[in-house]
Amino acid sequence: MLQSSLAVFDGFLLSHDPVTMAMVAIAMLVAVFWVTTTTDVPYIKGLPEVPGALPLVGHLIQLGDDHATTCEKWFREYKWSVFQVRLGNTRAVVVNSFDDCRRMLVGHQSAVIDRPKLYTFHGIISSTQGFTIGSSPWDESCKRKRKAVGTALGRPALRNYFPMFDLESFCIVRDLHRDSCSGAVEINIRPYIQRYALNTTLTLCYGIRMDEVHDSLLREILHVGSAISLLRSASENYQDYIPALRYLPANNKTARSRELRSRRDAYLNLLLNKVREMIKNGTDKPCISSAILKDQETKLTGVEVSSICLSLVSGGFETIPGTLTSCIGSLATLEGQIWQERAYRDIVRYHPTMEDIWANSFQEEKVPYLNAIVKEAGRYYTVSSMSLPRKTVTEVDWNGAKIPPKTMILINAQAGNHDMDHFGPSAGKFDPERWLSFTESSDQQPIETQSRGLSHLSFGAGARACSGQIIASRLLYAALIRIISSYRILASDTDPPTTDYIEYNQFKSALVAIPRDFKVKLIPRDPHGVSQCLAAASERTKDFYREV
Numbered sequence: 001m002l003q004s005s006l007a008v009f010d011g012f013l014l015s016h017d018p019v020t021m022a023m024v025a026i027a028m029l030v031a032v033f034w035v036t037t038t039t040d041v042p043y044i045k046g047l048p049e050v051p052g053a054l055p056l057v058g059h060l061i062q063l064g065d066d067h068a069t070t071c072e073k074w075f076r077e078y079k080w081s082v083f084q085v086r087l088g089n090t091r092a093v094v095v096n097s098f099d100d101c102r103r104m105l106v107g108h109q110s111a112v113i114d115r116p117k118l119y120t121f122h123g124i125i126s127s128t129q130g131f132t133i134g135s136s137p138w139d140e141s142c143k144r145k146r147k148a149v150g151t152a153l154g155r156p157a158l159r160n161y162f163p164m165f166d167l168e169s170f171c172i173v174r175d176l177h178r179d180s181c182s183g184a185v186e187i188n189i190r191p192y193i194q195r196y197a198l199n200t201t202l203t204l205c206y207g208i209r210m211d212e213v214h215d216s217l218l219r220e221i222l223h224v225g226s227a228i229s230l231l232r233s234a235s236e237n238y239q240d241y242i243p244a245l246r247y248l249p250a251n252n253k254t255a256r257s258r259e260l261r262s263r264r265d266a267y268l269n270l271l272l273n274k275v276r277e278m279i280k281n282g283t284d285k286p287c288i289s290s291a292i293l294k295d296q297e298t299k300l301t302g303v304e305v306s307s308i309c310l311s312l313v314s315g316g317f318e319t320i321p322g323t324l325t326s327c328i329g330s331l332a333t334l335e336g337q338i339w340q341e342r343a344y345r346d347i348v349r350y351h352p353t354m355e356d357i358w359a360n361s362f363q364e365e366k367v368p369y370l371n372a373i374v375k376e377a378g379r380y381y382t383v384s385s386m387s388l389p390r391k392t393v394t395e396v397d398w399n400g401a402k403i404p405p406k407t408m409i410l411i412n413a414q415a416g417n418h419d420m421d422h423f424g425p426s427a428g429k430f431d432p433e434r435w436l437s438f439t440e441s442s443d444q445q446p447i448e449t450q451s452r453g454l455s456h457l458s459f460g461a462g463a464r465a466c467s468g469q470i471i472a473s474r475l476l477y478a479a480l481i482r483i484i485s486s487y488r489i490l491a492s493d494t495d496p497p498t499t500d501y502i503e504y505n506q507f508k509s510a511l512v513a514i515p516r517d518f519k520v521k522l523i524p525r526d527p528h529g530v531s532q533c534l535a536a537a538s539e540r541t542k543d544f545y546r547e548v
């Protein structure tokens, strides 16, 4: 098409006939329109397309910073649960209602098992350490990595991590206790939770942890990880969808990606070298990379090992803090005081003494009210609002519309998790009790409602669902039980939490939500009991893991 237009243009240069000139102009316009509106996958008949796509950018500008919220709005406005949009030159199918998200992810799980490759993330950032599992196309290497991670993070493996849960949740309370001065000082809890999440995955991968909340290596890993997560989002990275932008002379996205890649390489290499050194000195702790470096019956390549460690570190360091910090924000509100008291009563029902809570809180998740809080936190604060993009490998027949192979599928988990058709009219409200029923006895004890199948969409679903969901739930539970039983949490009057499920997030364009900062007052429930438990935990955990 372009070549024939150029041929006509040559003819135009030789002739000044007005008819020829008009024809050439039209041909040129058609060619420009064609080039700027063609997508990788052609228009899918039978699926509605949101109106207003522009040449070159498609719907990117309309989608704005916050794709999940814009698509949720379109879903409600047009009453289309599944529609197609154009992200520059890429056609994507967006799925919104809870039932359709489940049907796409579970009902068509083999067809949507792939992940798309993006220019910036795959081509630049991942060129040295390999792709994370969550961004790996479905191939033999991805299968091997998922299998290894499935074993490391599956339910049977959890018991190996009990000492780690004990130590890391102890460190949260230890430092909150020190820094909040018994409620006199209001405190931002997110840094403590960030260390909790990051130390957990660093321990799993490298047998290494950092004790200080503001440790410089810890902050570097968090900073670089968040900056990379920002570069994965469509709204921050138009060059993935509008290739011409890649060739602009002042392309700061590419330069920034390269800078972040080398900073990430530096700390990943440092961590791996530490493990090598520990192996040499015989001081290494059991962890994924030491097992692989010692070649314990593994068939994984070096790049696959880096990819696994990268996936675990990046899988947890924002999702856990995003969910847990926001959840504590909801619990700290006036209404949240009731949930805290009911949770506390339920904790005491299963663990009658403070010692028992501390000794037996991380081995299983048996307090129903806490499980309900964990589930509601996951649902309500959908930290990965558009999940991770999928790609079809085979055709999907969607009510007669044929979605071809290689089509990008975007799961709007935020919309599905707040879908009133599924969760009822209170879908837009944080309410742990939606997961509970109560006994008819006078003390109305909470019982978990047995939900069949998928509770919410925050961990995705189907063959590429989150590999870390079991350990993630345990981490949320293990931190909450110790925090709630140690303190009454009150929102600060001057820096209160934002508890709206959209507005709580300060970076709408990032792949994973970063909650707005807020502060809480922590009023010790039993100061003496907490001090005793802290002293005992300090003694118990002192030799578990080494620090960098």
Ligand code: HEM
Pocket: 105, 133, 134, 135, 136, 146, 149, 153, 201, 311, 312, 313, 315, 316, 319, 320, 323, 383, 384, 387, 388, 389, 390, 457, 458, 459, 460, 461, 462, 463, 464, 465, 466, 467, 468, 469, 471, 472
């Ligand atoms: C609250 C915590 C977490 C949330 C909300 C979350 C959410 C997600 C989501 C939405 C996906 C994509 C699922 C899909 O496409 O269907 C995912 C994938 C993944 N997550 Fe998580 N995650 C969490 C914690 C973790 C943790 C702690 C780890 C590891 C230690 C982890 C490791 C992974 C991995 C490896 C994948 C890629 C799976 C694949 O592509 O095959 N996640 N997660």
